[in-house]
Amino acid sequence: MTTNSAMQAPFYPIIYVRGFAATMSEIDETTADPYMGFNRGSTVIRQDHQRKAIPFIFESPLLRLIKDHQYVDAFQGGGYQEQPAQVQARSIWVFRYYERASNLLGNGERVTMEQFALDLRSFILRVRAATCGDDPVRKAAFKVHLVAHSMGGLVCRCYLQNICQYGAPEGLDSTGLELVQDGPSPHYVDKMFTYGTPHNGIDIMGVNVPDLGPIDRFQISNFDKDRMREYLKISKTSKAVNTLDGAFEPQNCFCFIGSNYKDYDAFFKLSKRVTGPASDGLVMMANAYVEEAPRAVAYRSHSGTFGLVNSESGYQNLRRFLFGSLRITAKLYVDKVDLPPGVQKRFDQGAEVRGSYYFDTVTGVRAGPNYVLNERRYNHASALLRTFAELIDDKKPVYLFTGYLTKEARQASDQALMFMIDFGVRIPLFEINRKFWFDEHFEGFMYQEHITLAIRDKTLRYGLSFNDGIGNAPHIADITEQDGQRQISIDVGTESTAKPGFQGRLVLIVDNWL
Structure with a gap:
């Protein structure tokens, strides 16, 4: 084993779960990026005392976690390190869930949120095998931190609220996923951090996006509240869509919210025109948090050059939420x-x-x-x-x-x-x-x-x-x-x-x- 190998709080493996890709070209572009955006930084200009422009560089959440907290990149030799117990606990993983839907590495067919959540279950068990092997002490202590952007947070919630609570939905494979069919299964999640996740759906001009059924080419129904209730298994219609419904402790879910709608150029290039103020350009601030969960706001857009993920404010909230005292x-x-x-x-x-x-x-x-x-x-x-x-x-x-x-x-x-x-x-x-x-x-x-x-x-x-x-x-x-x-x-x-x-x-x- 390498240094920092102990499976000990709070330095658990970190799994990054990226956000929504609408068109097939965006899905292919996403799949072609090994880190799916977690490695992207930003550079802004600040003035010194003489008003001279000086670049201020934010390297990316990936590099900062490696530099500041001695995490390692789980990619090795062209892929993930798969040998049992060969990866240290302080490791960063990227859940590349769009691979199966892409033309590059998959079959080009759209995938449901339930299947994405099942794939996340499988991926978490892969991380456990790589960091723990068959060591019963390490396996008993195994947990992960989920760090998600946009729809990635809904994939995580579907995993926690649906898959771990009720098992694999009918017609979806759960072979080898250690799911308990007669009761809740362990989710292995210690903390979850979401950037700009539409926990209460996406509203366009004040109206929740519709579920278009079979003609929904881009799967925008993932953000329709009725569809969300279905894949999140919200227990009662009287409960809000942004509730964790007892599946996970809200205090262990931090919601980072954007308020700059002007810098975001989203899919269809309409978002900043139809969402407007009090949004990050796509998700309204009022929809971007989980009930009873801690949260903070930054003057950042949903994504892009000045997005939530590649911001110093986002990183400082992330590291303090995961490792703070x-x-x-x-x-x-x-x-x-x-x-x-x-x-x-x-x-x-x-x-x-x-x-x-x-x-x-x-x-x-x-x-x-x-x-x-x-x-x-x-x-x-x-x-x-x-x-x-x-x-x-x-x-x-x-x-x-x-x-x-x-x-x-x-x-x-x-x-x-x-x-x-x-x-x-x-x-x-x-x-x-x-x-x-x-x-x-x-x-x-x-x-x-x-x-x-x-x-x-x-x-x-x-x-x-x-x-x-x-x-x-x-x-x-x-x-x-x-x-x-x-x-x-x-x-x-x-x-x-x-x-x-x-x-x-x-x-x-x-x-x-x-």
Whole structure:
């Protein structure tokens, strides 16, 4: 065996599952690429202090995992290393599921999602044989991380929710796949990370894509909700399509979501015209996550030169989700909302007041370069939105983000894990009795703050930029501990006399992550 051979959490084999290819030429092009896009990087221009253009190069998720975490490429000698127990646990594999459908290596016939999922089962067992052989200890510890782009995430869900739960569908071969026919089979998946997966289907101009049946040349019905319910085996019609339905723990599924619809040139070259803002150019943000799963947003398109997969933000979320040691979940509790005086007067008189508040949230870490992990901005059309009625009537917290920290990024000077949050609240243009109200009021941000967190083993400090400067965290937070979680509350909002204004609490929950 090679170095890093132990099958030990969290450094399990990584399997990449690529996304959708529509035409047969795209399928052939996909099959011709050994890594199916996981090896593609990107180069952008940044300015130095003299405004000179300097290239910033992101090498690709494949190379970064090899460089940063000592993973190895499972391709050897023109193919996968197939000899039992000869590949180390820290290995990267590419599930080339389009091979059987291509003209290059297959028969050129379309394949169903159920068959793709069965093929994934077979592939995972191949990875187990190559990394474990017949060693019972290693086989007992065997798990994988699934990393999927777009439709690849639905293939993974079909594997977890259909194949492992119910066995091979009638008419499909399951020979040698160790499936338990009378109950759930082990899925061997530790964590799943999805880039731009349409977990709730694809909508075109607000309408879910149709199931065209036998005339569906491009299999776009894979993103039709009725067809998705079928191949995902959603147990009840009352359940949403984006539920894992008990087949996999939602907290172990991270959803990375794009918000830049302008840079994506998708199939049929129509996507950015028919999806528009609040999408990655193909998948609406509201459709790109699993219920109760952690998620983050980046100003990136679905794929292409500035796509989700070949982004620094995507990689930093991926590595921290797979290998991080701490998890941070942030929620906003809005305690009070004060309207502009004129609007308040009309509201008190019984007028109907409508308007939506935008919550900007940008989060990042300080680890060498400053990496942005989550970016939801008003000017990207990706900010969180809550109506005035929701804020005054519904006291549920606003979920902001989930982020992960790794001890490898501790500051050498004080061993603190540093985390920052840029937070802003933008007041809307109000409507009174369904007519715009223009008096006494400007649209804009009524509150903005930069919060710095310094997390240590026993303490958690914070700082507010207006009082403490950016990057400083002098205040010791009052910590509430329960069930292994540390929770702090930071007061945010305008002065109580500000009209318009708001007061609330940013609640951060920090717990261990493996």
